[in-house]
Amino acid sequence: MSQVTCHPVENRRDQKAFLELERRLYRDDPNWVPPLWSERKKLVGFKPHPFWLDAEGQTFLVRRDDQVVGRVLACVNHAHNRTHKDQVGFFGFFECENDPEAARLLLDTACDWLRQRDMTIARGPIHPSLNYEVGLLVDGFDTPPTFLITYNHPYYESLIKDAGFDKIQDVFSYEASIDILNDLDPKLMFVIEEAQKRFQASTRRIRRSHFNEDVRIFLEIYNKSLQQTWGYVPMSEAEVEEQSAGLKQLLIPELTSIAEIDGKPVGAGFGLLDYNPIIRRIGGKLFPLGWLHLLMGRKKITRLRMVSANVLPEYQKWGLGLVTLYPIVPAALDFGIQVGEFSWVLESNQLSRGTIKRGGATCTKTHRIYDRPLTSDDTDSEKITAADTPEGSLS
Incomplete structure (x- = not known):
């Protein structure tokens, strides 16, 4: 039996694996456009960006045996919670093979991290706020995206819904x-x-x-x-x-x-x-x-x-x-x-x-944005403890 494990990104090797997964998953997709990699590194927190002066985040990788099969960023945007007077955490930059078990563990882990920081809702995909790139493509896979519009595989919707997320808002392109x-x-x-x-x-x-x-x-x-x-x-x-x-x-x-x-x-x-x-x-x-x-x-x-x-x-x-x-x-x-x-x-x-x-x-x-309530019993996955994830780390 192959083993599925999820770990926080902790070093440059993990960071490289986080970025390389995107290239590999879309290698044969004629509609995929690579991101501007220099900007991607900043928005996920691998390089300095002013968004992170008022936010904290943690990137995660999920592996099946030794193969990286998924990734995600969990984020607490303090400016959002002050503005809207709520406790919403976010996930973004989600990429995964068509592996429901791995995707569930990955998103459960992100939710656990947000719950440990007293968030009551997990929302996404947001990359990393509404001022940048947002949403999961659910309709319109036949053409490439325009500049700064997200693109993903069609099966991502089922992976996210199977992990307990429900639609909260759609965004449209005309x-x-x-x-x-x-x-x-x-x-x-x-x-x-x-x-x-x-x-x-x-x-x-x-x-x-x-x-x-x-x-x-x-x-x-x-x-x-x-x-x-x-x-x-x-x-x-x-x-x-x-x-x-x-x-x-x-x-x-x-x-x-x-x-x-x-x-x-x-x-x-x-x-x-x-x-x-x-x-x-x-x-x-x-x-x-x-x-x-x-x-x-x-x-x-x-x-x-x-x-x-x-x-x-x-x-x-x-x-x-x-x-x-x-x-x-x-x-x-x-x-x-x-x-x-x-x-x-x-x-x-x-x-x-x-x-x-x-x-x-x-x-x-x-494109669709999803919410998932964060309660103490909303996941059956193995918890990541504070010792596993450095407090407030931004990998």
């Missing part, structure tokens, strides 16, 4: 031809025109001469606009700095829009080019020449991911989101974009979903 978006429903055009008249709103793109300042405006509006969004936690100042540095390399000013009223920024929208075809070619490695390929090849990209069209709370529900978004469409056409994807959109965000559908977009992918 797709539309840019030509369709350029011919909006007359009702939406009316909303845009009325909002512009009511508020005397104007729009502009990011200024190359004030790039850092304008990227921060984007992130500050993003932080303020999502305060009432399910599960959302504002990025810390250090995270804003980290994200600003990354976006500076990736954003195309022509594909951005800032809405202003009396010179005050009230809305921000931007699209990210779908860099995934290039990332696949460079194997997810930015160094030594990956960055050059990324920057040199972006003029050939024909797909745009609309990541954000956010408006300050006091101006929401007045159509200013559409005002913010609209100037990006002709700019995208001029750039050569053929397809736009709106992702991701929460199931509970009925307003945004309805507006996107009226604009002619169709849902192409569904």
Whole structure:
């Protein structure tokens, strides 16, 4: 009989095995796109990242005999629990062979770790918060993911459900031809025109001469606009700095829009080019020449991911989101974009979903977030004790 064991990641050899498992599991999958490995190392905690200044986590590996067959990150996001006044722990970066016994032990172990830190619910997959990558793909396996959208094997859903998790929220990706978006429903055009008249709103793109300042405006509006969004936690100042540095390399000013009223920024929208075809070619490695390929090849990209069209709370529900978004469409056409994807959109965000559908977009992918209650008797697995897992360790 083969033996299944689960252990915390404790050294560089374990870290390498954690990362290599992903490569091995998707080696023959034509739709898989490798992550940017330098970013993956930071978000799982193997390298410094500002998210972990206010969170603690532990990565785990599950082995069948000597073969690594699964991995997961368990995480306590203190900022989330302060914001929402709850005790929710998270799991993310889950990968596993189609081995229900190993998957159950792996997820039970992660839940045990969260329970030891007084969490009452385990939620995921979240990588590692809603400000990054979220959800398990449950519909839309026929095409590759766009940039920063997760992808996984279809059988993962049964592994997670069999480990005691139930759906808590879906997130959707919508797709539309840019030509369709350029011919909006007359009702939406009316909303845009009325909002512009009511508020005397104007729009502009990011200024190359004030790039850092304008990227921060984007992130500050993003932080303020999502305060009432399910599960959302504002990025810390250090995270804003980290994200600003990354976006500076990736954003195309022509594909951005800032809405202003009396010179005050009230809305921000931007699209990210779908860099995934290039990332696949460079194997997810930015160094030594990956960055050059990324920057040199972006003029050939024909797909745009609309990541954000956010408006300050006091101006929401007045159509200013559409005002913010609209100037990006002709700019995208001029750039050569053929397809736009709106992702991701929460199931509970009925307003945004309805507006996107009226604009002619169709849902192409569904990702799911699951919850599992953490009680003293919700697992039959062998417990990992505090001695087994270093307190607050981040491997």
